[in-house]
Amino acid sequence: MxxxxxxxxxxxxxxxxxxxxxxxxxxxxxxxxxxxxxxxxxxxxxxxxxxxxxxxxxxxxxxxxxxxxxxxxxxxxxxxxxxxxxxxxxxxxxxxxxxxxxxxxxxxxxxxxSAARTAASAVLAAEQLTGGRGAGRLTVVGAGIIARNILEFFKARDWEIGSVTVHDRSEEYAGALAAHVTGTLDYPADCESDLATALTGADVVVLATTAGVPYIVDPRAFAPGQVILNISLRDIGPELIEGAYNIVDDVDHCLKADTSPHLAEQKYGDRHFITGTLAQVIRGEVATGTDKPVIFSPFGLxxxxxxxxxxxxxxxxxxxxxxxxxxxxxxxxxx
The missing domain is CATH 3.30.1780.10 (ornithine cyclodeaminase, domain 1)
Known part of the structure; x- marks a missing residue:
């Protein structure tokens, strides 16, 4: 005792x-x-x-x-x-x-x-929101420890991934993660210095940066049906949030501390852009479509x-x- x-x-x-x-x-x-x-x-x-x-x-x-x-x-x-x-x-x-x-x-x-629960929630969300365990191309933005853990969890869950694209402001970090993906996880991987190019054509996008304010603000940045795992929470401008299906871990927790969904609430004055929680997706209580991007934003419980x-x-x-x-x-x- x-x-x-x-x-x-x-x-x-x-x-x-x-x-x-x-x-x-x-x-x-x-x-x-x-x-x-x-x-x-x-x-x-x-x-x-x-x-x-x-x-x-x-x-x-x-x-x-x-x-x-x-x-x-x-x-x-x-x-x-x-x-x-x-x-x-x-x-x-x-x-x-x-x-x-x-x-x-x-x-x-x-x-x-903390890294494991973050990675596990990201991969769980990807499975629920894509309806499977496969991606022709997966793009990772931010080549740090969280990104590495997420990719390791994808591998452990037997995801079939055609290729991994890594984007980071540091070429050294991007290269190190790409080498890890190729050498240890056995997925083909490359680096892309241009963010727009890295995002284009990806089935699943993982945002795992230390950004404090949105830098993805181009309304054409994401494609309909694309699944974006907004792990770092503050990368995406409120206009893109408003134009997407938004799944969160907990609505009240996620809409605070100037996260991208919180910025959208401040801009539009309500929460109409929230589709539901991941638990609701698992239970079949809410669903997303392929006519808009699908963004998962976990505040971390x-x-x-x-x-x-x-x-x-x-x-x-x-x-x-x-x-x-x-x-x-x-x-x-x-x-």
Whole structure:
């Protein structure tokens, strides 16, 4: 009852690496539980710094019911300047709490978990919105860690992809990701320096950048029927959002913090452009067509971190890969 475990990032990545298809299923089940009201997922809390306006640390508290019945919080930082130092932009920790007693029972390095739940939700959305597991051409905009994880999840879910096009402002990063795709994931890949060319003809587009304001504003940027995974949330101008089918993870959560859908709400004064949530698509309650682009914008729900974190924790315990901290709690009786 009073045990406390620590699970490092290397262990978390190894567990995720050998169970990516299962993680997608965990994310799917969590979306449905959230849709059914079996969760508590309050607003995220942002810690910002006056002298570093692009940096932030975000707290995502949540509770997930059902067989998980776990509470917790993810504390994730985003410092874009880290990229210039050659280190990842994001770092995170996840604390899991027992729902019966409130006692924390595990702390996990969570950048791997955050990347995995983000990638799993992207691939799940692609499967639901395309109706299959194939794309003649897939374009990735932003050649960072999130993009790499998403492509690894596509591979793990046995997607048939004719070719992958990578666009990034950095030729070095684009080349590195393309080499990984070709050498490790066994998909043909190339780099394209022109954004419009990279987007044209792609069946699926993955936006995984650190953009803070929209830069995709040409009304012809996306084609009817094209599926756009708007993972970085702020790349697309409000006019393009208004002219597309829009699927989100949670409407109220997604329409805040100047995301592209939030900018569209501010511009048009309502939410008429929202088609529904991914859970509604899974349940068959809403559908998209091929007469307009289809955009999936996931704000990122804390319950997903809990679900994936709990999955990793359980697998680590089963394999004896967690580190037990003896006497973590100084007092375990009242007297």
């Amino acid at each position: 009073y045990e406390f475990s620590v699970i490092g990032g290397k262990t978390a990545r190894e567990i995720i690496g050998r169970s990516r298809p299962d993680v997608v299923d965990v994310v799917r089940d969590t979306y449905l539980a959230h849709h059914d009201g079996d969760s508590v997922n309050p607003d995220s809390y942002f810690l910002r710094f006056p002298e570093k306006p692009d940096a932030r640390i975000i707290a995502l508290p949540a509770h997930l019911g059902g067989s998980a019945d776990v509470a917790g919080i993810k504390w994730i930082s985003s410092f874009p300047a880290n990229i210039e130092r050659g280190i990842p932009r994001a770092s995170a920790a996840l604390l899991l709490n027992d729902y019966e007693t409130g006692y924390p029972f595990a702390c996990l390095e969570a950048s791997q978990i 804390g319950v997903l971190d809990l679900a994936v974190g709990l999955y990793v924790f359980r697998r680590a315990q089963e394999a004896g890969e967690d580190v037990r901290v003896e006497d973590f709690f100084g007092e375990t009786t009242r007297w």
